[in-house]
Amino acid sequence: MDLAAREREIQQVGFSIIEEIFTNQEIEAILAAINKTDSTKETFRKSEDLFAIRQFLKEIPDTIDLIFNDKLKKIxxxxxxKDYFLVKSIYFDKPETSNWFVSYHQDLxxxxxxxxxxxxxxxxxxKxxxxxxxPPLDILENNFTIRIHLDETNEQNGALKVISNSHCKGIYRPENIDWNIEKELSCNVARGSVMxxxxxxxxxxxxxTNNQKRRVIHLEFSNQILPKELQWAEYLDLDS
Structure with a gap:
């Protein structure tokens, strides 16, 4: 695993896919912890098209040691x-028959x-x-997201489509996308791999469209200290 090359790819292109971070056994253990949780809480969102758990690691702390295995912590x-910490966690379950889609956006x-x-x-x-x-742009520029794929994900079951290098253009409104210049990429990710x-x-x-689930754990990280009037809604020190 050439992590120096991955770092360059993230900085230049805006993303990188790293395969085989979790074994099938580890994925099954994470899913087992999720499946035994009471899903009636306010932080759980359920519909025909989407099941989501906000503040996922707070709600299901049994998954923390399973998620932060040696491979992921090394990455x-x-x-x-070493100064980065977790500031947000969400679990997304896109069911087999989901018509739910998300149009182009930045996480602002x-x-x-x-x-x-x-x-x-x-x-x-x-909400x-x-x-x-x-927040100010420099906070967003320093943050990063890890998406852990619990299922094989491709164009038929909601793989992310991205516009390469768009992260270098500040606030980039979707209505201003110039498709004569920009190129759309589909980020197909194997089960147990991360984006x-x-x-x-x-x-x-x-x-x-293929009757296949797409379950993803979405984790956001920062090394930024907020003004004293604010605190991150979630905080997890990876060394604690």
């Missing part, structure tokens, strides 16, 4: 550094504990008693 430390918000009037932070949203805010991406990378996800 985080070698590619990004972070999850915080409250609303506070601070220059450079805003606007705020509050299901969770606050999100758009690492920058939040500012333009990405979308299509409907499911």
């Amino acid at each position: 985080i430390r070698k590619v990004f550094g 918000t972070i999850s915080v504990n409250q609303k506070a009037e601070i220059p450079g932070f805003g606007p705020y949203t509050n 299901h008693n969770q606050f999100a805010v758009q 690492i991406m920058k939040p500012l990378l333009l990405h979308s996800s299509g409907r499911t």
Whole structure:
């Protein structure tokens, strides 16, 4: 695993796919922990097209040691550094017959504990008693996301489509995409593999057409200290 090459790819292209980070046994153990959880809580979202668990690692702490195995911790430390910590976790289960899709967007918000009037932070949203805010651009530029794929994912069951290098263009509104210049890539990811991406990378996800599940654990990381009036809604020190 050439992690130096992965680091360059993430910085230049905006994402990288690294295979075989989790064994089938590890994936099954994670799924078993999820399946035995009470799914009636407020942080759980259920519909015909999507099942999601917000603050996933808080809700199912039994998965923490399973997720942060030696391979994943090595990637985080070698590619990004030892000062990064987890600030958001979500579990997405896109069922076999899902018509749910997401159009092109950047991940422009972070999850915080409250609303506070601070220059450079805003606007705020509050959904299901969770606050999100758009922070200054430098915070988003330093953050990164790891998507752990619990199923084989391709164009037929909602693999992410991305626009290469779009993370280097600041706030890039989808309506301004110049398709004469930009190139769309499908990020097919095998079961047990991970996709690492920058939040500012333009990405979308299509409907499911092959009757195959797409279950993903979405983890966001930062090394940024927020103003004293705010705290990250989630925080996990990887060395604790």
